[in-house]
Amino acid sequence: MSSNSLINLPADSAARSTSVPWYAEQLEPNQLAEVKLFFIQYSDIRPDEVEAHILRARDAAWSISPWPCIGEFWFLTFSLSRHPAYTHILDTLRFQSHNDPNPPYKLLDLGTCLGQDLRKLAYDGAPIPALLGADLLDFEAAGHALFRDLDRFTRGHYIQGNIFAADDDAEDKLLKTRGSWFFVHVSMFLHIWPLEQQEEAAANILKLLKKEPGAMVIGTQTGTLTAKNDKLEPPFCRQGEEKYVYRHNCESMAALWHRVADAEGVKVDVWAGWNAEHHQKMEKIRREVPYEELSDAHREQLDERKVVFSVTRV
Numbered sequence: 001m002s003s004n005s006l007i008n009l010p011a012d013s014a015a016r017s018t019s020v021p022w023y024a025e026q027l028e029p030n031q032l033a034e035v036k037l038f039f040i041q042y043s044d045i046r047p048d049e050v051e052a053h054i055l056r057a058r059d060a061a062w063s064i065s066p067w068p069c070i071g072e073f074w075f076l077t078f079s080l081s082r083h084p085a086y087t088h089i090l091d092t093l094r095f096q097s098h099n100d101p102n103p104p105y106k107l108l109d110l111g112t113c114l115g116q117d118l119r120k121l122a123y124d125g126a127p128i129p130a131l132l133g134a135d136l137l138d139f140e141a142a143g144h145a146l147f148r149d150l151d152r153f154t155r156g157h158y159i160q161g162n163i164f165a166a167d168d169d170a171e172d173k174l175l176k177t178r179g180s181w182f183f184v185h186v187s188m189f190l191h192i193w194p195l196e197q198q199e200e201a202a203a204n205i206l207k208l209l210k211k212e213p214g215a216m217v218i219g220t221q222t223g224t225l226t227a228k229n230d231k232l233e234p235p236f237c238r239q240g241e242e243k244y245v246y247r248h249n250c251e252s253m254a255a256l257w258h259r260v261a262d263a264e265g266v267k268v269d270v271w272a273g274w275n276a277e278h279h280q281k282m283e284k285i286r287r288e289v290p291y292e293e294l295s296d297a298h299r300e301q302l303d304e305r306k307v308v309f310s311v312t313r314v
C-alpha cells in the first residue's frame with residue numbers, strides 16, 4: 001500500500017472501518033501464546049489481563065492510523081529477532097557500556113510504529129540508550145501504552161521524521177541524525193512504495209548509517225517468488241486511481257541495494273534470502289494441499305514470502 005494513502009486520512013475514510021479484511025477482531029490463540037510471557041515479564045501485566053490489554057492498545061493505535069500491521073497484530077511479531085544477523089546485532093549492542101547515555105553502537109528502528117523490535121532488544125539485554133525508533137507519525141504514546149515502559153523508554157527514544165525529507169530540510173529530526181547509526185532496521189517498510197520511491201528511501205537510509213565498516217541496514221518485508229508491481233485497490237487508493245507497490249524476491253531486493261549503493265558511492269556487502277520458516281510453511285502447503293482445495297486467500301498467498309536482507313558497509 002502507499003503510505004500516503006494511510007496518512008492524514010479523513011475521519012470517515014473507509015480504510016478506518018474495522019470491517020476491512022486486515023482488522024482482526026480477536027487474537028489467534030497462537031499469537032497470544034507467543035507473546036504472553038513477554039507481556040507478563042517485560043510489561044508487568046497479569047496473565048489473565050494480557051489479551052484484553054493488547055486489544056485495547058491495538059484499538060488506540062488503530063485510531064492513529066489503520067495500518068494492516070496494527071489491524072492484523074503484526075506488531076506482536078519480533079521480526080528482527082528472527083533475522084539471521086540478530087545475534088551479531090544484539091551482541092554488538094550488549095557488549096558496550098550500559099551507563100553511556102550516547103553509546104557508540106546504536107540502532108534505529110525506522111518506521112517503528114509501536115516499537116516491538118526495540119522492546120525485544122531491551123528484553124534480551126541491549127542497553128536502552130542505544131535503542132531509538134523513528135516514524136512519520138506519532139505512535140510514541142501508543143507504544144508506551146502497549147508496553148507500559150515509559151519508565152524505561154523515556155521520551156527522546158522516538159524521533160518523528162520523514163525518510164523522504166529533502167536534503168535541505170532543516171526541520172526534519174530524522175534527517176539531522178544522518179551518519180550516526182551503526183544499525184538501521186526496517187521492518188515492513190520499503191514494500192509500502194513503488195520501486196522508484198523504494199530506491200529514494202533506500203538511498204536516504206544509507207545516508208543514516210555511520211561511515212564505518214560493519215555499519216548495517218537490516219530488514220524484513222513482504223515479498224513474492226516472482227518480483228512484480230502489485231496494483232492497489234481501494235481503500236488503499238481512490239476509486240479509479242492507478243497505484244502500485246513493488247514486491248521483491250531475493251534477487252531484486254539485493255539488486256535494489258547494489259544499485260542504490262553504487263549510485264551513492266557506498267561500498268557494501270548485500271545479502272537477501274527468504275524467512276526460512278515462512279518459506280517452508282508455504283512450500284509444504286503447495287506440495288500437500290491440492291490447488292482446488294485452497295481457499296481464495298490461501299491461493300493469493302501461495303507465492304507470498306518474507307524477504308530478509310542485510311546491507312553492510314565494507
Ligand SMILES: C[S@@+](CC[C@H](N)C(=O)[O-])C[C@H]1O[C@@H](n2cnc3c(N)ncnc32)[C@H](O)[C@@H]1O
Nearest residue numbers: 003069075111112113135136137162163187188
Ligand atoms: C507497515 S508499518 C511497519 C511498522 C513496524 N516496523 C512493524 O514491523 O510492525 C510502516 C510504518 O512506516 C511508517 N512510515 C510511513 N511512511 C514513512 C516515512 N515517509 N518516513 C518514516 N516512516 C514512515 C508508518 O507510519 C508505519 O508506522
